[in-house]
Amino acid sequence: MKNLLVILLLCASSYVLAQSADEQQIKKIYDASLTEGKGYDWLNYLSNQIGGRLSGSVQAQQAVEYTKRQLDSLGLDRVWLQPVMVPKWVRGVPEFAYIETRPGLTTNVPICALGGSVATPDGGLKANVIEVQSFEELEALGTDRVRGKIVFYNRPMDPTLISTFEAYGGCVNQRYSGAEQAAKYGAAGVIVRSMNLRLDDYPHTGSMNYGDTPVTQRIPAAAISTNGAELLSTTLKLNPNIQFYFNQNCKQLPDVESYNVIGEITGSEYPNEVMIVGGHLDSWDLGDGSHDDGAGCVQSMDVLHLLKKTGYQPKRTLRVVLFMNEENGLRGGNKYAEVAKKKSENHIFALESDAGGFTPRGFSFDCSDENFKKIETWKTLFEPYLIHMFVRGGSGADVGPLKNENIVLSGLRPDSQRYFDHHHAENDTFEHVNKRELQLGAATMTSLIYLVDKYGFTQPIKVKG
Amino acid sequence: MKNLLVILLLCASSYVLAQSADEQQIKKIYDASLTEGKGYDWLNYLSNQIGGRLSGSVQAQQAVEYTKRQLDSLGLDRVWLQPVMVPKWVRGVPEFAYIETRPGLTTNVPICALGGSVATPDGGLKANVIEVQSFEELEALGTDRVRGKIVFYNRPMDPTLISTFEAYGGCVNQRYSGAEQAAKYGAAGVIVRSMNLRLDDYPHTGSMNYGDTPVTQRIPAAAISTNGAELLSTTLKLNPNIQFYFNQNCKQLPDVESYNVIGEITGSEYPNEVMIVGGHLDSWDLGDGSHDDGAGCVQSMDVLHLLKKTGYQPKRTLRVVLFMNEENGLRGGNKYAEVAKKKSENHIFALESDAGGFTPRGFSFDCSDENFKKIETWKTLFEPYLIHMFVRGGSGADVGPLKNENIVLSGLRPDSQRYFDHHHAENDTFEHVNKRELQLGAATMTSLIYLVDKYGFTQPIKVKG
Structure with a gap:
């Protein structure tokens, strides 16, 4: 009984230390996002210099090239294009x-x-x-x-x-x-x-x-x-x-070749455990696709940028994936999962942002009870940033094809009240994205990736001082 | 021991019944606000037919007359204007x-x-x-x-x-x-x-x-x-x-007479216990004062409307107070408190909405520990509506002068990210208020007023089936 008490006390104190290190790292992430985040500028380019990015369009190809160039400039370990045939429908x-x-x-x-x-x-x-x-x-x-x-x-x-x-x-x-x-x-x-x-x-x-x-x-x-x-x-x-x-x-033309855009920081300790974060690079053609899903793309790119900015080296491999053709085919999501399977890659976590660049409220998780319990222990770390929702439920279309018994799928859940005012319409445009709301979303995603990287999902929480 | 257990079980089961009645009433309030709320239309008039309402201006007087007419139409027990001298500064x-x-x-x-x-x-x-x-x-x-x-x-x-x-x-x-x-x-x-x-x-x-x-x-x-x-x-x-x-x-002219606009539903059981809900009717002159604080005014008016719509008769007296001159003098807030004191009115609760018509996130409370504990027991009732923040802290300028040892002061806390994009500027205009966000705020305020009315603050929670 006495020994147990000592162990409990030790656990509790290392827990406090660990919490405090996590609190510090998460504060660094939010600070960096709110002051040095690149997402808003990237989105400005995607929306105002390129515009709507329907699969198979010139704009979709421009977006592929632009985001690849931007990922190239971040000093990642690998950046590549994953070819995928997509439908081409024109209005x-x-x-x-x-x-x-x-x-x-x-x-x-x-x-x-x-x-x-x-x-x-x-x-x-x-x-x-x-x-x-x-x-x-x-x-x-x-x-x-x-x-x-x-x-x-x-x-x-x-x-x-x-x-x-x-x-x-x-x-x-x-x-x-x-x-x-x-x-x-x-x-x-x-x-x-x-x-x-x-x-x-x-x-x-x-x-x-x-x-x-x-x-x-x-x-x-x-x-x-x-x-x-x-x-x-x-x-x-x-x-x-x-x-x-x-x-x-309108008409349907023959399929054309396009790409998922992928950037990777290779894990320093467990390179074979892969975490991905992503959004979809294609959009409908009526607006400029700022909320759906330019926002999710630039937030996902910012996750890697913010980890670098805050000096955090992931132990596990982290990839940003900008999926092509979510809107009318899901070819990019399917292709990514197909290649991952073919290569027997072990994906442990996939986080998608595809619900608009609004104030983040939390995450949904599609995972085992055990892993959800672990995730819930992180909840208090997010409360200072007004992130309160950790719920079970669907994650996102693009990461869906990766689903299996072991992976944890997750979706960022921003405030949803304004989303359908703009969704798939002419007024899904850049001026309706608030910079801070977008930045808070990127920071929230980065913080979750940090925790997943640090604690993993296959064993109990490792407590580190 | 056995008796205690029986009592506890009885308490627990009536608690469940009570919770369920509260859940139902709150659901009715949110449904009514999202489908029949009047706030957005009122705000449209205030913003687009009247415009900026600087104290002492013609527009401020028009707003007094308009909101009084609207309150008159709600079938309240009393509607009146409370005279107050206000400063008149012109640009x-x-x-x-x-x-x-x-x-x-x-x-x-x-x-x-x-x-x-x-x-x-x-x-x-x-x-x-x-x-x-x-x-x-x-x-x-x-x-x-x-x-x-x-x-x-x-x-x-x-x-x-x-x-x-x-x-x-x-x-x-x-x-x-x-x-x-x-x-x-x-x-x-x-x-x-x-x-x-x-x-x-x-x-x-x-x-x-x-x-x-x-x-x-x-x-x-x-x-x-x-x-x-x-x-x-x-x-x-x-x-x-x-x-x-x-x-x-710009120059300062002599003070002029203006008004707080007040509407009341007299309490059916405890008419001498007064709850107020309000915002400020004046605004700066550059925009049309939609977020600051047209939103708070129309939400407060809607509280009384929504209680009527859902068939709820307050036991305590409920007043909506549209304060004049929050922006450059606080004369309305001071006058209301002065008159209340003179009449020895017993104000038990004052709720202010003056932080914009954005998605509500919670409330701040300025009150005793005991009352805050009571309030915290209501928190779970709000979670289905994504209201998570119940914090101690400042409530609002206009209800501040009512502060004493017994009263509970509270402020609605909407999402704050976009507020200062518009605050006191030319772009504080109607099109930047989202109807649903405004309606959710009104419903959240109405639900809190309902709970305060039902359970009061001076005695332990009364459990009713």
């Missing part, structure tokens, strides 16, 4: 749409083609509209009521959910599978309410998929702004026989 | 300033007079500049080096502090007392770096005070934008003999 000339209440009486509404959609027929598509809130409602209407019409999916995001990502999750099937479902009943086209909690005039694009629909039966799909959706819905209530016209010229 | 024609590197070679820089400052002499003031970071540095320079010059206070906000209010606290003496201090050494005028963490072109005004400086010795004081401050500092390093010119025509 073509700007879309155009109107509501026609009677012949010749039209009101223009803002729309944009969904990513992956086919074009409308030459000259556009004009048809009656049937509004639904769900696939069940569509099914109940059946072919007789749907054939030849434009199906208008108008289920809004639930404003009472505190996490706007949850509200998004409750709606996005309309965008992703709406055309596939409507085509089954002979619809001529699909218009989807933008995934946006705010009422405004921006249509929000995003990926969609035709599933098994034969090529000849694929119908064009577009998003309409939330104000446009409200107008269309109100108009339909007054007169169900109105017509809707839209014209879009 | 006059727009200020103008330049750096003159040699005769005729000038660069304009953005400045604005500090609130309460005197004008420059007719035709403006041109003088050499001496840059300092602190009053100590000024004192060390002494009269010989300072006389006849413009003192340029250029100590920046500390970017490494996570709370930007703390960074503000570390700088604001330059603005508030800079002129008083510089006048002691014979300075001709004062230019102060704007209290802004960001580098931009907006000068930020704010209150200043001459202390005991005789009227004839008062010198003009203005804020310069952070970019302007950087330019001036760099120019001075190249050539300490440059001149700075500024012209401002």
Whole structure:
């Protein structure tokens, strides 16, 4: 009993010392990020000198070259490009749409083609509209009521959910599978309410998929702004026989070669244990992709920069991975995991930032109970920086393909309230990213990487003075 | 022992029931705020139809009348105006300033007079500049080096502090007392770096005070934008003999009558226990005062509206108080406390929202240990809404004069990262307030008021099913 007490006291005192060293290192990281972080300047270049970076575009290639050059300048141990074939979908000339209440009486509404959609027929598509809130409602209407019409999916995001990502999750099937479902009943086209909690005039694009629909039966799909959706819905209530016209010229071209951009600091003690931190370098084409996901890319790059700035040499191998093609294919995420598997690399941790450059609130973790318990012991280290959320849950799309029993997957969780005001829309632009919020996110990620590197995941916490 | 166990079990089970009732009520409050909150529309009117509401201005009077009308429409038990004499300071024609590197070679820089400052002499003031970071540095320079010059206070906000209010606290003496201090050494005028963490072109005004400086010795004081401050500092390093010119025509007029706007729901069981919730209705004149403090006003008004919407009748008396003249006099806050004291009203709780309409993170409390312990038991009720900070500390300027041994003072603590980008500047405008962030703040305040009303502060928590 007495011996146990002595051991406990010893543990407790080394714990205090260890805590204090961790507190100091984390303070150094936050200070460095808030005063010498490079992320905001990198983002300025990506957003304002390059712009939207749709997979397969010239801008995506420019982003690959720019970020590689920047990683080269950081003095890492290795920087390389990992080739990956990506889909190339192009929007073509700007879309155009109107509501026609009677012949010749039209009101223009803002729309944009969904990513992956086919074009409308030459000259556009004009048809009656049937509004639904769900696939069940569509099914109940059946072919007789749907054939030849434009199906208008108008289920809004639930404003009472505190996490706007949850509200998004409750709606996005309309965008992703709406055309596939409507085509089954002979619809001529699909218009989807933008995934946006705010009422405004921006249509929000995003990926969609035709599933098994034969090529000849694929119908064009577009998003309409939330104000446009409200107008269309109100108009339909007054007169169900109105017509809707839209014209879009998007198309799918053959796949092209692109790259994941990777930089590495090789671990000094356990080089075969690999930690990665990343975001996706591609974006949609309407805005400049500042929040989605320029922010996550530059924060991830800053993690390596900030560790160097604070004089910390990782014991484990740390890689930043800027994934290509998260938005419409996930080819980069899949390729990275495929190569890692082929090389039998042991990835112990993957952290993704793909939820905007807003004030960080915490992390989500997809891992074993045991590892989550270990992670939770670090929570108090983050409280001085107002990081309170350590929750179980999904991490991020790009690191998903690495999932196995041993790896810990994690996602940065920034404040989500403003995210869907900008997501996939023309107003996802640089001026909507606050420098300090971005920097705090980078520091929070760097601090977690530091702790994972120091304590690892396979054995109990090693206490060091 | 057995009896104690039974009592404990009974307590525990009623606690669970009570928690569950509280959880339900709080969920109703958040739902109502996110779907039926009126604050955003009220703020739209205050900001876009009325605008900046400097004490004594026509706009301040319009705001008094508008908010009284809105409170009248809520079906409260009483709505009234509380007269208070306020200072009337006017800016006059727009200020103008330049750096003159040699005769005729000038660069304009953005400045604005500090609130309460005197004008420059007719035709403006041109003088050499001496840059300092602190009053100590000024004192060390002494009269010989300072006389006849413009003192340029250029100590920046500390970017490494996570709370930007703390960074503000570390700088604001330059603005508030800079002129008083510089006048002691014979300075001709004062230019102060704007209290802004960001580098931009907006000068930020704010209150200043001459202390005991005789009227004839008062010198003009203005804020310069952070970019302007950087330019001036760099120019001075190249050539300490440059001149700075500024012209401002502000003046102090006689006090005028204005009002605190007050609305009340009289308590059904303890009408003599008064809880108040408020913000300040006046603002600076450069922007439209959306964050400072239109947001706090409309959130406070919404507290009463949301309790009504959710069918909750307070047991204690609840007042919303929209204070006049927080910015340059605190006359409204002082008047409210003075009248309360005269009437021997028993104020048990005062909650202020005056830190911007950003995502709420928690509250600060100025109260006894015993009451803080009670408050901490409510913390878990807020966690589903990502409210994590329950800290001791300052509450708000307007409720400060109510302080005594019994009252609990509290301040809403929103995320502070963006606050000083807008504070007291031309860009404190409506479009920088996010509707959901504002609504979440109102719901968070309403939930706290609900708990205070239900459980009170003078006796142990009453458990009700």
